[in-house]
Amino acid sequence: MAFSEKIRNIYKEELKGIEEAGIFKKERYIHSPQAADIEVEFPKGSSLKKVINMCANNYLGLSSHPEVIKAAHEGLDSRGYGMSSVRFICGTQDIHNELERKVTEFLGTEDTILFPSCMDANAGVFEAVLGKEDVMISDRLVHASIIDGIRLASAEHDTFKHSNMKHLEKKLQLHSDKCRRVVITDGVFSMDGDTAKLDEMVALCEKYDAMLFVDDSHASGFIGKTGRGTHEKCGVVGKIDIITTTFGKALGGASGGCVSGRKEIVEMCRQKARPYLFSNTIAPVVVAGVMKVFDILSASTERRDKLEANSTYWRKGLEDAGFVLQPGDTPIVPIMLFNAKLSQDISNDLYEKGIYAIGFFFPVVAKGQARIRTQISAGHEKHHLDKALGVFIEVGKKYDILGKTKQEIIEMYGL
Amino acid sequence: MEDMKDILLEYVIEEYLEDEDEEITYDTPLISGGIVDSFSMVSLKRFVENKYKISIPDDKATPEAFDTVESIVELVKKYIN
Numbered sequence: 069m070a071f072s073e074k075i076r077n078i079y080k081e082e083l084k085g086i087e088e089a090g091i092f093k094k095e096r097y098i099h100s101p102q103a104a105d106i107e108v109e110f111p112k113g114s115s116l117k118k119v120i121n122m123c124a125n126n127y128l129g130l131s132s133h134p135e136v137i138k139a140a141h142e143g144l145d146s147r148g149y150g151m152s153s154v155r156f157i158c159g160t161q162d163i164h165n166e167l168e169r170k171v172t173e174f175l176g177t178e179d180t181i182l183f184p185s186c187m188d189a190n191a192g193v194f195e196a197v198l199g200k201e202d203v204m205i206s207d208r209l210v211h212a213s214i215i216d217g218i219r220l221a222s223a224e225h226d227t228f229k230h231s232n233m234k235h236l237e238k239k240l241q242l243h244s245d246k247c248r249r250v251v252i253t254d255g256v257f258s259m260d261g262d263t264a265k266l267d268e269m270v271a272l273c274e275k276y277d278a279m280l281f282v283d284d285s286h287a288s289g290f291i292g293k294t295g296r297g298t299h300e301k302c303g304v305v306g307k308i309d310i311i312t313t314t315f316g317k318a319l320g321g322a323s324g325g326c327v328s329g330r331k332e333i334v335e336m337c338r339q340k341a342r343p344y345l346f347s348n349t350i351a352p353v354v355v356a357g358v359m360k361v362f363d364i365l366s367a368s369t370e371r372r373d374k375l376e377a378n379s380t381y382w383r384k385g386l387e388d389a390g391f392v393l394q395p396g397d398t399p400i401v402p403i404m405l406f407n408a409k410l411s412q413d414i415s416n417d418l419y420e421k422g423i424y425a426i427g428f429f430f431p432v433v434a435k436g437q438a439r440i441r442t443q444i445s446a447g448h449e450k451h452h453l454d455k456a457l458g459v460f461i462e463v464g465k466k467y468d469i470l471g472k473t474k475q476e477i478i479e480m481y482g483l
Numbered sequence: 484m485e486d487m488k489d490i491l492l493e494y495v496i497e498e499y500l501e502d503e504d505e506e507i508t509y510d511t512p513l514i515s516g517g518i519v520d521s522f523s524m525v526s527l528k529r530f531v532e533n534k535y536k537i538s539i540p541d542d543k544a545t546p547e548a549f550d551t552v553e554s555i556v557e558l559v560k561k562y563i564n
Contacts, residue, residue, distance in 0.1 A: 208520065208523055215522055218522075225525060226526050226529075227522065227523040227525075227526060229499075229501065430517060431517075434517050435516070435517035436517075
């Protein structure tokens with residue numbers, strides 16, 4: 069046996085260290101479809117608890133939409149379950165190509181290539197389109213999958229302070245000797261819910277001859293007047309060279325992602341991106357569901373409009389109650405608690421009272437920036453938000469944090 | 484080496500701190516203290532390499548070695564000679 073006691077003990081120690089650091093992750097089993105109301109088994113073996121879900125990426129409430137489910141069934145019936153092949157051998161169906169065309173049209177780009185996930189898109193794109201004579205300049209708060217993609221690429225990399233355009237400009241000047249420069253950002257930042265200044269970034273990229281990359285996973289489908297994404301909100305549709313996004317959040321929430329942008333970039337991915345080349349693409353059943361999502365979104369902005377109204381209502385309710393919020397205008401509404409233990413205690417109390425919202429703390433967010441991140445959905449009705457608000461206020465009173473400033477909360481609970 | 488300490492401290496403040504951040508000193512933990520993430524450490528390494536015309540092997544450019552201005556000075560001194 070190669071897995072000796074010695075090896076086992078090394079792992080045990082490592083896992084113990086993770087537990088002692090307070091960052092051991094435990095899954096909660098959901099026994100119902102993803103929705104505003106869910107039934108959860110937690111801890112494992114306990115009886116099911118009905119809770120309101122305030123932490124899903126199900127922004128448009130399409131994860132369990134009847135039309136999407138019906139389309140997925142039809143896709144399953146007409147195109148089968150799996151492809152048993154990567155794209156370039158015998159794993160491409162007509163519907164994969166059709167979905168790529170729909171995404172291109174929706175995002176207003178030149179071309180699109182599907183990936184098994186946006187994690188894979190981000191992991192594969194930089195290596196495929198850049199060489200060691202190039203440089204990647206990324207915002208310091210970009211998603212972990214982008215960091216992995218940057219690490220896999222041979223191009224030099226540098227970072228700029230979060231959303232700091234002066235610092236970005238300095239970095240563009242510093243790297244003016246490189247062959248190609250690519251500026252990398254999230255469209256909406258997942259932990260803070262703030263939006264990248266894409267209009268200013270486009271101007272800087274034009275000035276310094278740099279490409280612009282945007283991961284719009286927390287924006288596609290609902291940010292901007294017709295939900296095209298952060299580039300629509302910032303008035304720069306057609307000016308983003310590389311957009312990556314996911315179908316695992318607002319766009320049905322199943323799985324899959326893509327790289328969309330300049331046709332030469334997309335073609336380079338088709339030729340060289342390793343997660344595309346060496347992995348099956350999105351299963352036909354999911355492709356069929358995502359295509360229906362785009363049909364729904366192209367027909368009406370009703371769902372993104374409802375999401376916007378819900379988000380405004382939720383944010384105002386929390387503000388009026390006296391919580392400290394991270395400023396923003398997206399469906400990601402972080403309630404700032406600063407202290408890691410406080411964020412865990414409040415999350416546990418909320419759950420006890422039927423509200424499912426997770427606390428985040430270092431190393432997921434910066435030290436002293438612990439928070440409960442709430443995410444609003446078009447699947448939430450007013451009664452969901454009112455009930456959740458009531459519970460938040462009740463728990464907020466228990467910990468005496470309502471109406472308190474950041475400094476006062478830190479003085480009470482420490483960092 | 485006071486000079487080097489001050490040059491590095493100034494660079495760290497300029498490169499990593501936001502306006503509202505607290506002041507840091509020569510022995511403030513930068514990486515373990517969450518001021519510099521290990522991914523952004525690369526610009527710090529490049530700065531000292533360019534400034535002092537040295538090359539620090541990747542396996543020596545550890546988060547521990549770059550954790551304070553003082554430890555970076557120690558590291559740089561090894562390679563200057």
